[in-house]
Amino acid sequence: WYSYEFAKKHPDWEQLISSAEPYGKIHPLYGNGTTFCVNSPWRNWAFRLIKETMKTGVDGIFLDGPVVFSDCCYCQYCEEKFKKTYGENLPEKEDWQNFLWKDFIEFRRDSLAEFLRDAQKAMKEINSEGVIFLNAGGWQPSGWRVARDIEKMQDYQDFNGAEEFFHPKAEKSILATSMMAKYLTAGMKPAVVFNHYAMGSWHYIPLMPLEIKLALAQIIANRANPWICVFDPLAKNIGEKEPVAEVLGFAEENEEYYLKTSSLAKVAVHFSRQTSTYYLSQYTSLYKDLGTGKEEGLVLDQGTGKLVVDWERRKSINESLLHHSYIGCYLSLIRSHTLFDIILDKNLTSEKLKEYEVLVLPNSACLSENQRKAIKEFVRKGGKLFASFETGFYDEKGNLLEDKEWKEFLGIEEIEDLFPPMVGENYMTATEEFAGFPKSQLIERPIQTLKVRAKKSTRTPLFYLKPLPKIYMSLQGVSASPALLISKYGKGKVVYSPSLLEAFYGEYRIESTSQLITQIVKMLSLEEIIKMDAPSAVEIEVYEQKDSSRYIIHLINATGDMQRPIKEIIPVRNIKISLKVKQARKIYQLNNKETIPFVHEKERIEFVIPELKLYEVVVVEI
Numbered sequence: 352w353y354s355y356e357f358a359k360k361h362p363d364w365e366q367l368i369s370s371a372e373p374y375g376k377i378h379p380l381y382g383n384g385t386t387f388c389v390n391s392p393w394r395n396w397a398f399r400l401i402k403e404t405m406k407t408g409v410d411g412i413f414l415d416g417p418v419v420f421s422d423c424c425y426c427q428y429c430e431e432k433f434k435k436t437y438g439e440n441l442p443e444k445e446d447w448q449n450f451l452w453k454d455f456i457e458f459r460r461d462s463l464a465e466f467l468r469d470a471q472k473a474m475k476e477i478n479s480e481g482v483i484f485l486n487a488g489g490w491q492p493s494g495w496r497v498a499r500d501i502e503k504m505q506d507y508q509d510f511n512g513a514e515e516f517f518h519p520k521a522e523k524s525i526l527a528t529s530m531m532a533k534y535l536t537a538g539m540k541p542a543v544v545f546n547h548y549a550m551g552s553w554h555y556i557p558l559m560p561l562e563i564k565l566a567l568a569q570i571i572a573n574r575a576n577p578w579i580c581v582f583d584p585l586a587k588n589i590g591e592k593e594p595v596a597e598v599l600g601f602a603e604e605n606e607e608y609y610l611k612t613s614s615l616a617k618v619a620v621h622f623s624r625q626t627s628t629y630y631l632s633q634y635t636s637l638y639k640d641l642g643t644g645k646e647e648g649l650v651l652d653q654g655t656g657k658l659v660v661d662w663e664r665r666k667s668i669n670e671s672l673l674h675h676s677y678i679g680c681y682l683s684l685i686r687s688h689t690l691f692d693i694i695l696d697k698n699l700t701s702e703k704l705k706e707y708e709v710l711v712l713p714n715s716a717c718l719s720e721n722q723r724k725a726i727k728e729f730v731r732k733g734g735k736l737f738a739s740f741e742t743g744f745y746d747e748k749g750n751l752l753e754d755k756e757w758k759e760f761l762g763i764e765e766i767e768d769l770f771p772p773m774v775g776e777n778y779m780t781a782t783e784e785f786a787g788f789p790k791s792q793l794i795e796r797p798i799q800t801l802k803v804r805a806k807k808s809t810r811t812p813l814f815y816l817k818p819l820p821k822i823y824m825s826l827q828g829v830s831a832s833p834a835l836l837i838s839k840y841g842k843g844k845v846v847y848s849p850s851l852l853e854a855f856y857g858e859y860r861i862e863s864t865s866q867l868i869t870q871i872v873k874m875l876s877l878e879e880i881i882k883m884d885a886p887s888a889v890e891i892e893v894y895e896q897k898d899s900s901r902y903i904i905h906l907i908n909a910t911g912d913m914q915r916p917i918k919e920i921i922p923v924r925n926i927k928i929s930l931k932v933k934q935a936r937k938i939y940q941l942n943n944k945e946t947i948p949f950v951h952e953k954e955r956i957e958f959v960i961p962e963l964k965l966y967e968v969v970v971v972e973i
Contacts, residue, residue, distance in 0.1 A: 352384040352416070364393040368422040369443060378420070389417055389466035390428040398473040401483075405474055411482035411509070412474055417466065419459045419498035433458055445662045447631045453748050456628060459498040468507040482509040486545065489513035490534040490677060490693075492627030492670040500624055501538045502695055511535045512543040512578070517562055517916065518551040525909045525917075528566040529890060530681050532573035534622060537693040542575035548595065549580075550916070559916040560594040561965065565909060567598040568966035572892045572905035574612060577602075598966065605941050608903050608968060612894035615880050615902075617708040618691035618872060620680055625696050625717040629749030630669050632716075632741060634769040637672075637799060638665050672799065672854045676713040676739075679857025680868065686887035687869035690880055696722070696747075704729040709875045712738040713853040719747040727760055731841030735875035739848040740801065761847040762836035764806040770815065770832075772798050776822040778815070779834040779850075785812035786870035794863050797855035802832045810837040835871075846871050884927040886910050889963065893930075902930065904969040906960065926960040932973055941968040 358365055358375070364387040365373040375385020387393040401412055425441055433441050433455070442452045467485055474483050485508055488499025501511045515531040517523070524530070528544060535542035546566050550556045557563075563579075570577045579595055602609060684691050691711075694703065699722040704710060710729060715738070718726070723743055730736050743757050758766070770777070777796040781788040788794060796815060805811050811833035816826060836847040856864040873879070881893050881904070888910040894903045906926070911917040935956045938947040947969070949958035960969065 352380045353387060354384055358385045358387075361387075361393065363427065364388060364391045365426070366420055366423040367425045369425055371425060374420050374423055386417065386420060388424045388426050388428060389419065389462050390424070390432050391426060392428075394466055394469065398470060401470055401473045402477050405477035405481060409481075410478075411484075412470070414467070414470065414483070414485045416486060417463070419463055421496045424459075429458075429462070432462070445666070447629075447662055447666065447749065453629065456495060460495075460500055460503050463498045464500075464503045464507060467504055471507045484508040484510040484512050484543070486512060486514065489515065489531050490622050492673040492677075494624070495628040501535065502624060502697055505538050505540045509540060510543045510576070511538040511540045512545055514545040515566070516545075516547055516549075516551075517558055517566070519916065521551075523915075524678060524682060525565075525888070525911070525915070526569070526682060526685055526890065529569035529573055529685065529907070530678070532570045532575035533681075534693050536574050537622070537695050537698070543578050544570045544575050545578050545580070546570070547580040559918060561911070561917045561920055562915070563594040564598050564965055565907070565917065565920075567595065568907050569890070571598070571602050571609065572890070572907055572966070574609075574894070601942070601966075605968065607899075608896070608941065608970060610896075611898060612896055612903060614690075614692050615893050615895055616690040616692045617706075617876065617880065618684070618689060618711065619694045619698075619704070619707040619709070620684070620691050620711045620713065621695075621699065621715050622677055622693050623696055623715045623717060625719075625747045625749075626715055627670065627673055628717075629747070630673065630716045630741075630745065631666060631749055632669055632672075633744075633751055636769050636772055638668055639772060672851060673714060675854040675857030676851060677853070677857070679853035679855065679864075680711060680713045682860075683853070683856055683865040683868040684872065685890050686865065687873075688881070688883045688885070688887075688889070688891050689869060689872060690891075690893055699725055701725045701728050704734065707734070708877055709735045709737065709872060711872065712736065712742045714740040714742055714851060716741040716743070717745045717747050717749050718743045722747070723754070723757055727840070730760075730843035730845060733842040735843055736845045737848075737871055737875060738845070739853060740799065740851045742847075759806055760840060760845065762805055762809040762838035762845060763847070764804045767802040767804070767832075770796075770800040770802050771818050771820070772800075773818070773820070774798055776819050776824070778826070779813050780816060780829060781812060782814055782829070783812050785835075786867050786874070788863075788866075794867070795855075795859075795861050796834070797850035797852055797864070799851040799854065800834075801849035802830075803836070803849045804831075805833050805836045806838070808838070809833075811835065812837070844875060846875065878931060880931050882929040885923055885963075889923055889926070900973050902932065902971040902973065904928070904930075904971065906963050906967045906969065908963045908965050920965050923963045924961065926963055927957065928960065928969075929955050929957045930971060931955050932971065935971055935973050937970075937972045939970055941970065 366386050366388045368374050437454050442455050446452045471483050474481050487501050487504045488494040505511055515528045532544050548557050548563055550558050567577050778793045779796045781790055781792045784790050813834035815830045815832045815834050817830045838845050883891050890907040892905040908923055910921045912919040933954050938949050938958055947958050949956045
């Protein structure tokens, strides 16, 4: 952010939108200010400032920005650099059918990464041991709009960091901070989650203490570093320091239990930056206005049915679907107490996948040829795959593929079309007892659903009912289209859902959908490392400290008073835990250092946590 007065002295430094107007003029930053381009001479001014700052003796530099804003940058320096790199002029507008537009997206990301690279170089010229990191963005699919990508940036920074702030009225999950922390730790660098104590945009009033404590506990339990911003310069507000001191004081006192840990998870969930950047579904009916499906005063909101035709809006629809897919998958697995890691695009290699038993691809639509080969090899050698909707139907740049072998790998003989999207009154049914559903049980059908035919020898335990165009109509019977395909490939197994199951749960929170997701993952897993009998609002994360011969179990209780900000956490008592381990010497809680009795049976130990308030760490010495 820079003032307009300063920008007037350097008019060629500003980021320009496609109309050649300064971004800050059309979209004032924080209501009053503008932004500069990473390819302009401003970069050299910034590097000099970094050097001068390092000369004062500070340990490093945190860059809260810069970013390349949406519809930017069309300044003379970007024009020249793009022409030199790609031999063409900058594309005039957003057009996902134009290869040049996709080059422009990559150009923006490369430009930001190169700025960070050169900033790091400038910093290290003064202090070779110094650190530098950027507010580089999180898991959200819209990150491409500001050119943020930790996979692109992490080579030039010492931490992967992103914001996860609380805001009243925002429809955020209680697990939002947990999700951000787990995503950032998927990178190659230490992770830090930027948090603040403020009541949203009321920066001089502290957030409810339990919200602060819960966020910090979720961060450290997921192996990320906490970072909290305080806006009150005089610390006049009561209660702003105590929750921070309590959680971080506990972590400091027990620091040895947080270091050199390794994940025990055998399930990997793919969060794809390729897909979030380039995915634009081929199915045009996906872009119809469907309304909310809400019924009020004898009126049902089913939208206009009109087709959205502009590229920006279509891209936003795809981002929203992917956004809810990630949330739905994350919430389902956390709430079922399933251990899992998030993996990124660069992790889809044969070597990395050896660490896992189950790979979950929640509509990972855009995959490279090498990634698809690695996934098939993983399954052929005994791995288990759970994929949904258009997974692998496009290459890494979003170009539609005609890969019949990949579709056969998923168990598909033919894709006919998309079922008419509709909110409500469409169903699938179990044609056999499956995933806890009895035969003939009706299950809510996700809105976005492909009509496919399964190849021979593929198990199909669920089928869609024939679609209904309106609510309150009689059911028309079971269709010929399977709702789940289960097939073998080599020594492994593939489960494919033609529906956007994860997005449906992420948006509508219908429990039967979550049950289906979690039971499929459990079915594919060889044996649960840890089992816990506790409410779904209790998160569990488990790590191993091999050097110290012990397991570290983190328990975070988000069982609150049903609204946010949370005023009260409801304690959970007598939590039964079963851990797969050949032997154990001692089990104890870090909060009170009390020893926990346990029983050992068939290479598992069982014990009970008497009470969990908000956060506890249990140590199992082996």
